Amino acid sequence: MKLLAPSILSADFWHLGKQVEAVIRGGADLIHFDVMDGHFVPNITFGPVLLESIKNHCNLLLDAHLMIDNADMYIPEFVKAGADWISVHIENNPHIHRTLQLIKDLGAKAGVAINPGTSLSAIEEALHYADFVLLMSVNPGFGGQRFIERSIERLRRLRQMVDSINPSILIEIDGGIKLENLEEVALAGADVFVIGSGIFSSDNVEEQTRRIKRKLIS
Ligand code: DX5
Ligand code: ZN
Numbered sequence: 180m181k182l183l184a185p186s187i188l189s190a191d192f193w194h195l196g197k198q199v200e201a202v203i204r205g206g207a208d209l210i211h212f213d214v215m216d217g218h219f220v221p222n223i224t225f226g227p228v229l230l231e232s233i234k235n236h237c238n239l240l241l242d243a244h245l246m247i248d249n250a251d252m253y254i255p256e257f258v259k260a261g262a263d264w265i266s267v268h269i270e271n272n273p274h275i276h277r278t279l280q281l282i283k284d285l286g287a288k289a290g291v292a293i294n295p296g297t298s299l300s301a302i303e304e305a306l307h308y309a310d311f312v313l314l315m316s317v318n319p320g321f322g323g324q325r326f327i328e329r330s331i332e333r334l335r336r337l338r339q340m341v342d343s344i345n346p347s348i349l350i351e352i353d354g355g356i357k358l359e360n361l362e363e364v365a366l367a368g369a370d371v372f373v374i375g376s377g378i379f380s381s382d383n384v385e386e387q388t389r390r391i392k393r394k395l396i397s
Contacts, residue, residue, distance in 0.1 A: 181365060181395040182208040184242050184351070185388060186375035188224065189322040198384055199233055205388025209240040209264065211353075211373045213322075214257075216247035219271050220320040227253070227260035234261030242266075244292060244353065244373075246319050251278055258285040266290030266313040266351070269301050279309055290351065294319060295327050299337055306344040311371070312337065316364075317354030322375040326355025331367045338368030358387075361394050 185202040187195065187210060199210060212230055217223040230241055243262040247253065250267045251274075257265055265282045269291055272278045282289035291305045292313035302312060314337055316330035334352060341348045351371035352364055358377065365372075374391060381387035 182371045183392050183395055184209040184211040184371055184373045185378045186211040186213055186373050188213040189375035189379040201385040202388045205385045206392035207388055209242045211242045214243055214245050214247055218248045220246045222320045227256045230262055231260040254281055258287050262287055264288040266292040268292045270294055270297055275305050311349040311351055313351045313353055315354050316352055324355055334367040358391055
């Protein structure tokens with residue numbers, strides 16, 4: 180099954196509630212939150228307070244992509260705020276077993292995220308105990324960047340690794356996904372599609388979500 184996770188990073192924050200309602204009506208499966216701290220990535224976004232306020236009005240799963248240092252320190256707060264899925268980066272979480280275990284012990288799904296420049300072999304061991312992998316197809320930090328083509332090859336390889344090591348893992352792809360490259364990315368093996376600007380830059384967010392969802396399930 181293919182799941183759609185709109186990233187609110189590219190939403191119009193003045194109308195955030197309305198835009199979240201629009202993606203829900205359009206068929207979103209999860210809401211993706213890009214949490215950035217200005218240290219691990221050169222941008223600052225939002226924290227658990229925002230998740231909590233959306234959680235109170237929405238039944239969808241909340242997916243927190245933590246692009247922050249000292250993730251272990253903040254994970255309990257994100258779970259408390261309502262995060263159902265939490266991913267942390269392999270690049271700045273050397274004790275990945277402990278960190279993923281912490282997420283699971285708190286009752287959320289644990290994901291390992293990997294940057295475009297990091298060898299897939301870095302997460303091979305974590306595939307034995309992660310619930311999902313988040314494969315970055317742009318360098319993290321900003322919405323609206325161009326898809327790095329090499330990600331298709333990486334996705335195919337990751338699919339093979341997951342199928343042979345732990346087929347229950349979901350592969351989430353994040354960055355530069357649009358209606359136009361959705362099919363290619365789906366064929367390469369992704370299960371969960373994070374889309375920010377490809378949804379929120381549209382004049383009709385609901386209809387754009389529906390179009391993308393339709394293509395994913397066709
Ligand atoms: C980048 C974030 C992505 C990003 C996706 O650091 O992890 O989730 O917002 O946005 P688009 O779809 O615009 O590339
Ligand atoms: Zn993300």
